[in-house]
Amino acid sequence: MLRLVTVTESEKIDEADFRYQQIKKVTVVGAVVNLFLAFMKIILGYVGQSQVLIADGVHSLADLASDLVVIVAAKHGSAKADDDHPYGHGRIETVVEVMLGGFLVAVATGIMVDAVSRLVGPPIETVPTWIALVAAFLSIAANEGLFHYTIYVSKKANSQLLKANAWHHRTDAISSVIAVIGIAGAMAGFPMLDSIAAIGVSLFIAKIGWDISWRSLRELIDTALDPEKVEQIRQTILTVDGVKAVHSLRTRSMGAYALVDVHILVSDSRISVSEGHQISESVMRLLLKEIDEVSDVTVHIDPEDDEVKGTCSHLPLRGEVIQVLDKAFAANKFYPQIKNVTLHYLDGKIHIDLLLPLGLISENTSAQQIKESFNHRFDETQNIAEINILFT
Incomplete structure (x- = not known):
């Protein structure tokens, strides 16, 4: 809950x-x-x-x-x-x-x-x-x-x-x-x-x-809080719905109060930005309520454990990815019908969800045919792992 x-x-x-x-x-x-x-x-x-x-x-x-x-x-x-x-x-x-x-x-x-x-x-x-x-x-x-x-x-x-x-x-x-x-x-x-x-x-x-x-x-010199208090903070964060794990938990004192910086791994790596933000807000508010000393909380949302998985820092942003898609599917008659493009940066690769109108599916055109039209072998340097076709 x-x-x-x-x-x-x-x-x-x-x-x-x-x-x-x-x-x-x-x-x-x-x-x-x-x-x-x-x-x-x-x-x-x-x-x-x-x-x-x-x-x-x-x-x-x-x-x-x-x-x-x-x-x-x-x-x-x-x-x-x-x-x-x-x-x-x-x-x-x-x-x-x-x-x-x-x-x-x-x-x-x-x-x-x-x-x-x-x-x-x-x-x-x-x-x-x-x-x-x-x-x-x-x-x-x-x-x-x-x-x-x-x-x-x-x-x-x-x-x-x-x-x-x-x-x-x-x-x-x-x-x-x-x-x-x-x-x-x-x-x-x-x-x-x-x-x-x-x-x-x-x-x-x-x-x-x-x-x-x-x-x-x-x-x-920003020494961390005592280990018992840090563990209490960690366990409090883990009670929030949507939080899978906690890492890079940093604390320091500011007079009578404590400041907290933390990375949290969410349960689902493909949740929306707004849901991730909501989870981080819940973490912040819970710490402010449950831990008397805490006065300021900074939460970083991780879709995957960036201490274990491959880094995504080298991957291009949306504008460059869209240019790659435009070039790859210039001749695809369904491509102009795309309603939304969602990018997931996971394990050092880009995973793409393309949202198409459900009305494209007809007696002559199946969903499978549409999906197959987007099959494309991307160059390794483009770092695109997969393209998923969704309909709405």
Whole structure:
């Protein structure tokens, strides 16, 4: 059964606007929380005599800049396609993901450098108070809450950019864990614990940053979707009536969306152009409906498997073929009565259907006689495999 689904351009635009609103909402919440945490940690770090808490507060201030970048990227990345960007602006989000990943690596490097300098430097004289410890615990709770909230919305909005920012919140929570270890260790007489823990966690943060940047860089060089998603696309296409096989299936990401190019082999190699077009439209609409990520589909119809069969690229087009027929059947009295000429390019040869009026058949002229009048041995270079005579 042929499956037809209508997916309008306005629906895609509404979806993009929904994504932007979701990203904007969660990022604004994150920015407000980061602003509160920054001032709380800086002030209480000063009051509680904790250098690590003050540094963590400065880290939260830096997060405000990344939140602003996320909002700007989401706004421009969700803009609809235009003449200069026919596939949309999704790659803006991808570029920012690379930047966020790089920022995490930079943060990790800073934490490690600071930790090493404190390990090899003179011992810290001041001892933090319990106020600094409470502030660090509050920071952990707030950032972990932001992580789970942002991850939830990133899945809902299908946003890798938001997912990257969620992991940014998780690293902020880990940064505060470092502060807790450092403060508690200093209060217990073991200030070295802060630096040792910081080095280990900085490696973890750097790994997250690298993974985010690497995934986004792979998207920028048009890496295919994961094998499971590609197979899902393939199986979805095969459910469309008239599709016999699928090959040359290519996919790539564009921000939150996926672009698909595919060759489909139709069940009947001699179907009309309009039927082939209808099959391709059905494939496109079904993918847009069934696969959430897919936003653009290009379908190439193949009458035969061009990866196996002989190529037809060397064969002449209609005008040249008609000239050959005109010359071959110039003396055939039935030839001027032809109502339609259909050309089939199959297996490296041309197969021709000639449509004649049924009225040509009479008591004195049989259909077989008419067909035999079109028997002609064409030159091998003319690449005509057969001529079929049909009546209407």
